[in-house]
Amino acid sequence: MKLLFPACSIAALMAISSCKDSSAPADAKAPDTLTAAQQRLPQNALKGLTTSEGLETTIMATEPFFRNPTNIDVDDRGRIWVTEAYNYRPAINGNPTNALGDRIMICEDSDGDGRIDTSKVFYQSPDLNAPLGICVLGNRVIVSQSPYVWSLYDDNGDDKADRREILFQGIGGEQHDHGVHAFTFGPDGKLYFNFGNEGVTLKDKNGKPVKDQDGDVIGPAKYRQGMVFRCNPDGSEVEVLGHNFRNPFEVAVDSYGNLWQSDNDDDGNRGTRINYVMWYGNYGYTDEMNGAGWSASRTHMEDSIPLKHWHLNDPGSVPNLLQTGAGSPTGIVLYEGKALPEKFRNRMIHCDAGPNVVRSYEVTKVGAGYKATINNILKGEQDKWFRPADVCVAPDGSLIVADWYDPGVGGHQAGDQTRGRIYRVATPGAAYKIPAEDYTTPEGALKALENPNLATRYKAWTALVGMGAKAVPVLEKSWASNDDAAFKARAFQVLLKVNTAGADKYIKEALISKNPELRI
Incomplete structure (x- = not known):
């Protein structure tokens, strides 16, 4: 088992800036000349990584600020919230555990130099063991860990959880990678989330089975395997938006309400995939009619394992957007910022821990569907321990990678329990400068609604909805004349909430828009 990085070496770590840093001494060792022990040192972390042209990767933090990060979120102050998994599958791998439980950490760059200098424990509990998801919504933090989804509240603003409430429970996949995953905030003010094929069903905070949009109990009598959901912030009005996935790790929602996610294959079959989630669709992991697996003989069987794997020739199976071969796909986000080069804007940004890569997917329309191409952003070309678990967009538009x-890659094993990294990907030399948002006026809140960071947009949405009629004029102006279609779409969604009397008018305007995304 590895040792915690000694505190006396933090100064050396903080001097690291970029994998393209020309200030390194002439005798610095190349990655292929480092010993295995040297390669694992935080000060050498960037030497094994390759960053896409036009971008720069910097280290924000490593151990001892946190360890074994499974998921992250970035709040509107630019602080990084980390779920740790030291107590990861001990019954299977035999690793030691911490009787105090795992932790949720808040990591902060307090002096604006782009490097974490403080970390604090927001929450730790003996029943917090290897959580897989975190979503920061103001003073509420949603934590996903089968069999529970918890809401943790910081009531007094001291960065400590004061109370914990159950949002959902009864979810399968306890201490399993295929349980419930992270929640995300959508442009319609609802929460979106998914679980893998161990999840099976949902129960509410009172232990009652949750019913779907048709009034049917969510479970195997109606749905197969992994599912993706939408619900109100309080957990009511749950909808199943798609099913028959194997293990979708996260769902990403763009400003128009389109859903995108990845899915993992049965290990070793080179069938991992990216999906556009067509609402209420069947995604073919097992036979929709009889539940048979992909290898079972059937009529019109596909000609290769990666295609057989998803029953792509079966009537009713929604086609995959892209198949990405072998992998262990993890976190995903829609990048709708402007701080990165054009080729990364309005793209999915996705982590795949298997091939040690963070990718961007360029999606283009083809007929009634889509196709996608891959652009690598960050890859562990010479460090196969690089296992990107999650990616988020910071308020300044940079990418934060855990x-x-x-x-x-996990899979119930952990060869290392004490290391972990957080990287920042931005344009070369870009400072980590977090904009100061004003949520007290309609104009300020509208500006915050245009931020690429979801935690910022949540607070802006909440502020605008709270203002009611006072917010309508600025929202209507944005809806009518904003040059950015994504910003128009966000204003439209808030208008439907704050001005229900005018909803028909806004919808009719959307239906005749020249932009098909707004018409949909």
């Missing part, structure tokens, strides 16, 4: 950093 690295599990391990010889393996």
Whole structure:
């Protein structure tokens, strides 16, 4: 088992800036000349990574600020919230555990130099063990860990959880990678989330089975395998938006309400995939009619394992957007900022821990569907311990990447329990400068609604809805004349909430828009 990085070496770590840093000494060792022990040191972390042209990767933090990060979120102050998984699958791998439980950490760059200098424990509990998701919504933090989804509240603003409430429970996949995953905030003010094929069903905070949009109990009598959901912030009005996935790790929602996610194959079959989630669709992991697996003989069977794997020739199976071969796909986000080069804007940004890569997917319309191409953003070309677990967009428009950093991808094993990395990807030399948002006026809140960071947009949405009629004029102006279609779409969604009397008018305007995304 590895040792915590000694505190006396933090100063050396903080001097690291970029994998393209020309200030390195002439005798600095190249990655292929480092010993295995040297390669694992935080000060050498960037040497094994390759960053896309036009971008720069910097280290924000490593151990001892946190360890074994499984998921992250970034709040409107630019602080990084980390779920740790030291107590990861001990019954299977035999690793030691912490009797105090795992932790949720808040990591902060307090002096604006782009490097984490403080971290604090927001929550720790003996029943917090290897959580897989975190979503920061103001003073509420949603934590996903089968069999529970909890809401943790910081009531007095001291960065400590004061109370914990159950949002959902009864979800399968306890201490399993295929349980419930992270929640995300949508442009319609609802929450979106998914679980893998161990999840099976949902129960509410009172232990009652949750019913779907048709009034049917969510479970195997109606749905197969992994599912993706939408609900109100309080957990009511749950809808199943798609099913028959294997293990979708996160769902990303763009400003128009389109849903995108990845899915993992049965290990070793080179069938991992990216999906556009067509609402209420069947995604073919098992036979929709009889539940048979992909290898079962059937009529019109596909000609290769990666295609057989998803029953793509079966009537009713929604086609995949893209198949990405072998992998262990993890976190995903829609990048709707402007701080990165054009080729990364309005793209899915996705982590795949298997091939040690963070990718961007360029999606183009083809007929009634889509196709996609891959652009790598960050890859562990010479460090196969690079295991990107999650990616988020910070309020300044940069990307924040969490690295599990391990010889393996999880899968119930952990070869290392104490390391972890957080990287920032931005344009070269871009400072980590977090904009100061004003949520007290309609104009300020509308500006915050245009931020690429979801935690900022949540607070802006909440502020605008709270203002009611006072917010309508600025929202209507944005809806009518904003040059950015995504900003128009966000204003439209808030208008439907704050001005129900005018909803028909806004909808009719959307239906005749020249932009098909707004018409849909």
